[in-house]
Amino acid sequence: MSRNQHQGLAIVTGGSRGIGAEYAQRLADRGYPLLLVGRDKDQLHQVRERLIRDYHVEVIAECLDLSVAGASHQLFALAQQHKTHIDMLVNNAGFGMYGAFTDMPMSRIREMLQLHINTVVESTRLFLPAMIERRSGAIINVASVAGFLPIPFMAEYAATKAFLISFSEALAEEVREAGITIQTCCPGSTDTNFHNTAGHRPANPLGSQTVQDVVQASLTGLDKHHSRITVGWQGWLSDRFSRFLPRTMMIRMAGNQVKPRTRD
Template identity: 40%
Template sequence: MFNYSNKTALITGASSGIGEAFANSLAAKKCNLILVARNEAKLTTLAAELSAAYKVKATVIALDLSAPGASQALFQVVQNHHLKVDLLINNAGFATYGYFEQVSGARQHEEVMLNVAALVDITHAFMPDLLRNQDGGLINVSSTAAFQPDPYMAVYGATKAFVLSFSEALWAENRKRGLKVLALCPGATETAFFNVVGSSEASVGSRQTPNTVVTNALKAFEKGKSHLISGRQNYLVSQVSRFFSRQFTLGIVERTLRPRK
């Protein structure tokens, strides 16, 4: 189990979707919050609602985590507030979609910086806090896209494969040090994700709600699991590459994600 009461959780990408659902769920468990995203107005509204409803402290930090130096700036702001992080949830991220050479190179670079570099830098900065009392937690949001290459979402799939591998390595390093680490791998979820991607073709299978994903995630986290694929259908889809050749699997994925003419 994990005792959330009176601890402090830092959530990136907290202004909507899975990040917002984590904030609501943790506040209900009497966990104080540090809410991080670019949209300060949304964060401020959310913080006020959760503070009023659950009598928790909710600190707002508006940052673009893909910008150079943002991760260190985040750490410094948290230090300036004299806060210690007990649970870190790296949720911020986005995807691009289309033929690789036709997608903006600058946008794909930003995708790598947010999905990978910022996640690593933030984790490294706050790891001493998480290990402090031998009862900390780390949840990194990966994706079912991590389980095979993803044509037309090549960069996104690669970043999420990194997150899964990185998180499971940290789980193995820290499982006897009192730190719980979970790689959360949701499939298609009812969020603004597909609006950012700009195409519904990027959606595979039925979509779960953010609340369902978060409920499943916290159960797996509390049990000390290294990763969770949220949803039975998503689990089955992610296992295809175990039973067929990589080339055959890639053919299926390519046809599924192929842009419609």
């Protein structure tokens, strides 16, 4: 995709930092006007100012908590205020939780289900019809390699990402002939604030990748209409191991890698 000042809007949820801020930067570099949402007003403002300064594109930054029921309608309404059509939706906002399921506050679990599942499904339902009508557009759903397998001590996180992978891949096939690309981006451990928010960093013997690695693989894949991108060694290992190890053993190994230790 070459730089083009006249394309439609690209929306990035969780555009205030981490992988989302990198999507915002790379899409600004491609000339997209942007709508960025997140909850941290100052961080959003900083990203907005930097992108306007460096890439001379229009950037709208709006505070929006996407873990609240009805947030997808607010996002849709914000996007409709923009004069052009919507070319791209990057459903990236998310957070992790580590620990025993029964230790997790129910309110936090509900937030995760709402943010990772309901908001993404509802937003897709709201934005996709116009893309189909125009026969162009793309949706990137940022899932995780954690969605490849049930993971003890990250049970709800892994399950929400498994849902996203299944949902996105099925939909990608449904709309392929309409000229729409739906991509599931599955990063492994990536250097962001994610693990601080989650309150724990699991054992990571082979290191993490950068946000640049993730977004470059995603957008290069998008140019080629790839519906699934996996970035990092965890996805590669999980794929190879699953060919010859029993699933129960894989789940146990995953749990051992993630399990919080008393030292942490």
